[in-house]
Amino acid sequence: MVVVGFGPVAARFVDELQPAAAAGVAEVTVIGEEGQPAYNRVLVADLGVGRTTLASMQLADPDELALDGIRVLLGTHATRIDRSRRIVHTAERGPLPYDRLILATGARAAIPNLTGLNPDPLHPVLPRGVTALRDLADAERLSAAVRGRKRIVVLGGGVLGLEAALAASEEGATVTVVHHGGRPLGRQIDAGGGATLSAVLRGGGLRLAPNARATGIEADDDGSFRALLLEDGSAVDGDLLVLACGARARRELAEGAGLATGNGILVDHRLAALHTEHVFAIGDCAEVRCPDAACEECARADGPSGLIAPGWRQADWLAASFRSRLLGESTPLPLTVERPGVILLKARAVNLALAGNVQREPWESVAWDAGDGGRAPIDVSLWADPARGRYVKMCTREGVLEGFVALGMPRAAAELTLLFESGAELPADRSVLLRLDGPESSLGAPGSSAGPESTLCRCAGVSRGTVEEAILGGCATVEQVSKSTRAGTGCGGCRDSVRRLVEQHFAGVGA
Structure with a gap:
């Protein structure tokens, strides 16, 4: 098996496939573009403002995987898939044969078509002082701006942009959020909730520029970002522009191999790419839309969710289906159609x-x-x-x-x-x-x-009781609980709840 991509979803899939690799019935190779092993991209903004560390974001250890025979190739770019010969070609490691290919290529930041930016989806060219929030380099740019108390302009009123803006503002930066429509989260929230949210955001120190349409950027003589230009002729000055305009599935590798694509790589309810028996896709790059025109579930589907929890559920299910064939485990129940996800916005204020x-x-x-x-x-x-x-x-x-x-x-x-x-x-x-x-x-x-049976971590599907058992078993920090149970390894929204349970337990022990 060859896994292309080494983000959170791929890491979860490989982790669930470890028993088959350890038993010697599956030879697994993972191709990761970045030089770093898998980490939680959801927390990139938190890393940028100093609220977490890279160590606590790590989701996989290549050395530990190697003990079970899983080979991880970091800094490796998959360039082409030869489906007829079942080979993945890479720029650094040459051809890699496969019996089963799992695409977990994820998504990349959407770059708006603004004067002064190159919006090429595959090779965007961003001037100095312009960044997205997808990887560790982006986190470092945000960190430098926050440390220097710089003026930050966030383009986009979605959850990612708002969380980054709030975190940076709370750490001392001056932040302006520029967004379409009269309220942030305009497509998801109602008028009353949006008006209340806008007031709360302003109370938390953010400057809001609603009903604004960006047209371009203005740069200094050295090419660094200086201002975001708006359609009405005004400009928003700043030192760093953070693009939070959504994400697009990375499907170019699949398209080059002749696989069917829509918003993502089209897969059926078994997560198999359409019209092929040997290629699968999971996570942000996968779009469940089977070829049955009468399937009501697929008719209501609207592309990849962009959320980490559905991707993890896909990884769990696909790994379980492989284990059932390789190890004789019970066949997993059919993968259920995801309900619309719950949107969470978390900040101190x-x-x-x-x-x-x-x-x-x-x-x-x-x-x-x-x-x-x-x-x-x-x-x-x-x-x-x-x-x-x-x-x-x-x-x-x-x-x-x-x-x-x-x-x-x-x-x-x-x-x-x-x-x-x-x-x-x-x-x-x-x-x-x-x-x-x-x-x-x-x-x-x-x-x-x-109650103990209730879900504490929605992303990883971990109950409160499971976390409490881990604490009783000796886990004394949030990081130890996360490593033991996976709670808190997703969006991070439950980490405060985990921390409270740890503190409550050891407060009682101390008494």
Whole structure:
């Protein structure tokens, strides 16, 4: 087996395939472009502002993998796939034959078409002072700007841009966020939630430039970035421009091999590339869209999710399917179609969770559902305290969430996330959820997420009980818990919860 790519998803796949390699029934070679072994790209902005270390971001150790016979080729570029001969050609190591090829090439930052930038998707040329947030070099550029208290301009109002902007601002940099539309996260959040979020972001020190369309950049005499030019003729001055305009699947290797592609590499429900038996794709580069025109699941699909948790689930499933054939393990259940993911925005001053369709307003429900094929109407429950940066909206159909927003209410957000992902019915009295963040929070709520069986780390699918068992087993730091359970190795949103459990345990031991 040859794995092309050595990011978080590839690392997870290889880790799950280790038993087959250790048993000698699979010869595994991993091709990684970067000189570094796999690390968690989601935390690149945290690394840039000094809130984490590269060591804590590492997801694989090539020396440990080598003990099980897994060969890792770092600094190696796959240049071409010869499907007829089943060979991957590389620039540094020559041809590598394969029986099974797993493409985990991930995604690259989308470069906007601005005057002064070369938006070539394969070989973008960024002037000095312009960066994306995808790798360690980008983290170092951000780090230098933060250390020097520079002016940072973030182009993009999505989660990645907002988290980087907030982190840099909290560490002392002056940050301006430039985005389309009247509110950040405009495609996902509703008007009320967006207005409250904008106020919270400004309160957290960010400067916002809404309804702005960038046209180009202005550079100093030495070619360094000086200002972002806007369509209305104005400019936003800065020392570093961070491009947070989304990502695009890296599919050029597959396209060169004649594989079917859309937004990503097209695969069926077994993650096999269409019209071939020997090539698979997982993670950000894979787009599940089977050739069956009658498949309703694929008809609703809209390309790679861009989230780490679905990629890890794909890696787990594909590795399990290989182990079932190679080691005689039980065949894994069919890979389930991913529900729309929960969007999390985490910062010291902001705690936001939102998911699904939240555009309906309470007074519009009856009108919107008129003639809706006999389906039950959507009920909307709304609570807002904008002066304190708190906002909760729940859109339900027959008591089950179809979408929600929870801003400034972390416990309600955790409970709503659990209910949304499980499809469980909400309590009839919605105010029970609001009271989770109040003084009577010890009352809990039906199905409260505080139990040991509840999911603490959504990315890795680790329960609170599993983390507690690891702590009881001797794990005394977040890093030790992460290595033992994988909790906290994804988006990092659960690391504070893991830290609290560690502190609570050892506080009790000390007493």
